[in-house]
Amino acid sequence: MRYRRERYYKAQLRQPNGKPGELGEPVYLNEEEQTKADSLFSKETFNVIVSNKIAMDRTLRDARPNECKSQTYPTKLPNASVVIVFCNEAPSALLRTVHSVVNRSPPNYLHEVILVDDASERPEVGPELDEYVSRVWPDGLVKIIRSKERLGLIRGKMKGARAATGDVLIFLDAHCEATFMWIEPILTRISQDRTIVICPMIDSISDKTLQYFYGGGVAVGGFTWSLHFTWRGVPEREMKTRKSSADPVRSPTMAGGLFAVDRSYFFELGGYDPGMDVWGGENLEISFRTWMCGGSLEFLPCSRVGHIFRAAHPYSFLQKDTHGLNSKRLAEVWMDDYKRLYYIHRSDLMDKDAGDYSDRVQLRKRLNCKSFKWYLDNVYPEKFILDEGVRAYGMVQNPATGLCLDTLGKDEKSQFNLGVFSCQGGKSSSEVFSYTKTNELRREDLCVDAIGRADVSVTLTFCHGHKGNQEWIYDKATKQIKHYTLTVCLDARDLKNSDTVKLQQCDDSSITQKWTLEKELDMN
Ligand code: UD2
Ligand code: MN
Numbered sequence: 001m002r003y004r005r006e007r008y009y010k011a012q013l014r015q016p017n018g019k020p021g022e023l024g025e026p027v028y029l030n031e032e033e034q035t036k037a038d039s040l041f042s043k044e045t046f047n048v049i050v051s052n053k054i055a056m057d058r059t060l061r062d063a064r065p066n067e068c069k070s071q072t073y074p075t076k077l078p079n080a081s082v083v084i085v086f087c088n089e090a091p092s093a094l095l096r097t098v099h100s101v102v103n104r105s106p107p108n109y110l111h112e113v114i115l116v117d118d119a120s121e122r123p124e125v126g127p128e129l130d131e132y133v134s135r136v137w138p139d140g141l142v143k144i145i146r147s148k149e150r151l152g153l154i155r156g157k158m159k160g161a162r163a164a165t166g167d168v169l170i171f172l173d174a175h176c177e178a179t180f181m182w183i184e185p186i187l188t189r190i191s192q193d194r195t196i197v198i199c200p201m202i203d204s205i206s207d208k209t210l211q212y213f214y215g216g217g218v219a220v221g222g223f224t225w226s227l228h229f230t231w232r233g234v235p236e237r238e239m240k241t242r243k244s245s246a247d248p249v250r251s252p253t254m255a256g257g258l259f260a261v262d263r264s265y266f267f268e269l270g271g272y273d274p275g276m277d278v279w280g281g282e283n284l285e286i287s288f289r290t291w292m293c294g295g296s297l298e299f300l301p302c303s304r305v306g307h308i309f310r311a312a313h314p315y316s317f318l319q320k321d322t323h324g325l326n327s328k329r330l331a332e333v334w335m336d337d338y339k340r341l342y343y344i345h346r347s348d349l350m351d352k353d354a355g356d357y358s359d360r361v362q363l364r365k366r367l368n369c370k371s372f373k374w375y376l377d378n379v380y381p382e383k384f385i386l387d388e389g390v391r392a393y394g395m396v397q398n399p400a401t402g403l404c405l406d407t408l409g410k411d412e413k414s415q416f417n418l419g420v421f422s423c424q425g426g427k428s429s430s431e432v433f434s435y436t437k438t439n440e441l442r443r444e445d446l447c448v449d450a451i452g453r454a455d456v457s458v459t460l461t462f463c464h465g466h467k468g469n470q471e472w473i474y475d476k477a478t479k480q481i482k483h484y485t486l487t488v489c490l491d492a493r494d495l496k497n498s499d500t501v502k503l504q505q506c507d508d509s510s511i512t513q514k515w516t517l518e519k520e521l522d523m524n
Contacts, residue, residue, distance in 0.1 A: 003139060004107040011103030012180075014059060021054030023061055024177075024205075024212025024306075044090050045310040046175070046207035051092040054210055057099045060306075063179040063203055063214050067246040068302035077187040079111040080260070081166030085156035086174035087118040087315040091125050093175040093308065095132065098142055100177040109183055111166030113142045115174075116159050118315075119150040150318070152278040154326075158271055161263070169266055173257040175308040177205065177212065185303040186260045189248060194262035195295040197286070199254045200303035207310050218245065218301045221253035223284050224412070224444050225386055226345040226429045227327035229255050231413070232445070235382060248298040252291070252380040256283025258305050269293060270363045273329060275355045279313065280323030285330040291379050292334065293369040328354040333361055336372045341386060344394070345429040384444055386434045387521070391474070393434040394518025396441070396481075397423050398492040400511035404431045405490075407443060407460065408498055415461045417500040418448055420492060426518070435517055439471045439484065448472060450483050450503055458490070458501050476523055479514040480506055489513045 016022035027050045029037055037049040062069070082101050086094055098113055115133075117125060133142050145163055147156065161169055168190055170183075186198050204213045222232040234249055242249070261269075269289060276282050290297050328349050331339035343350050376383055387393050396405040398420075406421035407430040424431055434442045440463060441448035447463035447470040450456060464470060471484035481490040483503065491504035493512040507513060 001107060004102075004110075004141065008103065008105075008107050011057060014057065016059045017055075019055055019058075021050070021210055022059050024058070024214070026206060026209035026211035027053055028209060042312070043314065045312040045314045046090070046093070046308050047210065048090045048092070050208070050210050051090060051096070054092070054096070056092070056095050057103055058096070058177075060100075060177060060179050060212055061214060062181075063212070063304040063306075064181065064302050065245060067244050068181075068185075071185070071246055071302060073184040073188045074191070077109055077184070078167035078191055078262075079109050080105070080168040080170050080183065080187060081111050081164035081263070082113045082170045082172060083116065083157060083160035083164060084113065084172050084174050085116040085118055085153050085160060086120065086125070087150070087153070087156075088120045088122055089125065089174040089314060091129060091132075094125065094129075097172060097174055097176045097178075098133075100179075101172070102137065102141065104178045104180060105183045109187055110141070112164065114160045114163055115142065115144045116151075116156045117144060117146045118153065118156040119147055150278075152276070152322070154272045154276040154278075154282045155274055158274060161266060161271065164263060167263060168260055169263045170260040171258065172305065173307055175205075175310075176258065177306040179203075179304045179306065182303045182305055185300045189298065189300060190260060190262050194265050197254070197290050197295060197297045198248075198260045198303075199251070199297070199299045200258055200260075200305045201299055201301055202255060202258055203304050203306045205306040205308045207308050210308070212306050218249055218299065220249055220251035220299060221255060221287070222380070222383070222445075223253050223287075225341040225432075227281065227284055227323075227331065227342055229253060229283055230445070231255075237381075246302050248300050250379075251297050251299050252375075252383075253287035254283055254297055254299075256286075257307065265295070269295065270360070270367070273326075273333075273357070273360055275329055275357055275360075276322070276326040277320060278315075278317050278322040281326030281330050284327070285334065288330070288334045288372070288375060289364075289369070292372070292375050293364075293367040324349055325352065325354045328352065329357045329360070333357050333364060334372060338372050338376070338385075344386065344426075345432055347426055384434075384442065386432065386442075386444070387519070390434045390436050390521060391523050392517035392520045393432070395423055395426065395431045396433050396435075397516045397518065398512060398514065399516060400514065401492045401495065403492045403495060403497075405433055405441075405448075405501060406430050410460075412443070412446060412460070415449075415459050418458045418460050419498055420495050420501050421497050435472075435474060437522075438465070439467065439473060441472050441481070450486060450488075456503070458503060474515075474517065474523070475508075478508040479516065480508060481513075481515050482506055490515065
């Protein structure tokens with residue numbers, strides 16, 4: 001322990017040394033190196049050459065908002081087992097994660113770090129990793145568990161959790177960097193109430209330069225009815241209950257990778273669903289379950305951990321739509337009637353076998369969990385329910401061309417042009433829209449929006465709820481969709497698959513301006 005304590009204090013004192021990437025600065029490569037990095041990008045899914053240049057124990061700035069800097073924490077806190085699963089991760093990113101955890105956690109709070117190797121196929125994380133770990137952490141603080149068989153990240157995390165013996169479990173992805181004072185707020189909050197599942201705020205580290213982006217604010221988690229995680233601003237009702245921006249924020253969901261939970265509470269709550277494969281869905285499952293079964297979920301603005309967000313994955317999905325099937329399991333077990341909304345997006349999965357989940361149904365009974373409606377009403381009251389209180393929902397179809405309004409699979413985190421695509425007969429999630437009683441054409445939190453003149457693009461933009469450029473009038477007689485303030489109409493004239501939908505002068509004889517709404521509920 002003395003040895004660890006010395007390391008910890010040395011790490012706190014380490015000054016930036018002018019080498020690449022210190023203090024979280026971006027690293028730029030020369031042409032030759034960059035060409036190599038580009039050629040490795042598809043395998044590694046981030047810039048591994050940059051990562052290899054940066055010290056394993058690089059310095060970072062204090063990433064906390066100012067309000068956090070005056071916070072004090074008890075001197076006696078529970079200790080933590082940090083669990084990191086990995087499959088084919090670049091060793092430099094994996095080890096930087098471990099170094100950041102060891103160097104930035106007071107030794108008496110860090111019980112152990114458990115690395116779970118999920119059947120990685122690359123030799124550098126084999127015996128070489130064992131050798132590195134036993135050389136750098138000879139006291140056994142960092143342990144490696146290997147699975148020969150591919151577990152997927154969900155069963156992988158379970159394997160690590162079962163091996164852990166600390167008071168608190170903290171899960172991290174294998175490409176993170178923990179920052180100054182990251183662990184104290186987590187352990188403090190859990191020591192106050194063991195039923196709170198805690199997430200540090202996740203800061204972004206660039207996948208190209210490994211720059212650490214400081215100053216990321218506070219957000220909370222949401223989800224879409226296709227059961228993907230989304231980030232949202234902190235709702236007003238939550239803002240009102242907080243005195244300082246250092247206070248915890250309750251969140252309906254978590255992103256999944258970085259969270260802490262009292263170890264015995266994690267197992268009482270049912271761990272993870274072992275029937276979930278590879279990647280996806282477990283984050284919403286544990287979020288819904290925690291809230292519905294008596295716990296809660298909080299994000300801590302004062303605990304900051306960086307994560308490399310990557311556009312792809314360095315491992316195979318074993319030719320399965322694991323996100324789809326895992327989400328089907330969670331919808332069937334936790335969402336009651338609201339599972340219909342998942343199947344509106346994924347009708348292809350209705351008859352697909354997602355395995356036996358009767359144990360999870362039993363778990364829900366045993367824990368006496370509340371309904372999904374309770375969760376929506378109490379935890380996520382602003383959630384838009386795409387088929388409730390709306391005029392119509394489903395495909396928005398132009399029969400003359402066979403084209404439908406379509407998101408074209410764009411990332412729904414920000415504004416993008418609204419497209420058209422041949423109608424998929426309810427088989428494509430990207431064609432599901434709702435027409436609301438306040439005259440919005442909606443896609444969950446995004447609204448069809450048009451500003452200015454007839455020739456401008458029609459976009460999907462965050463709904464503002466103030467009508468204006470987001471108000472559309474469906475004319476039942478002519479079947480036109482009119483922009484209320486601009487008095488122009490949605491038009492499919494001359495469009496082909498993947499084009500952006502147009503606005504044209506309204507002409508009620510034009511067949512490319514006639515749209516049908518798939519499921520009309522109440523058009524008055
Ligand atoms: C996010 C989460 C991730 C998980 C996932 C949904 C964050 C920052 N990350 O995806 O933790 O909740 O959503 O399932 O919130 N891995 C394995 N075996 C596998 C697949 C992955 O060990 O079969 C490891 C992988 O090496 C990594 C971790 O699991 O360390 C998470 O995988 P990711 O980084 O590809 O997931 P991410 O960040 O896209
Ligand atoms: Mn990740």
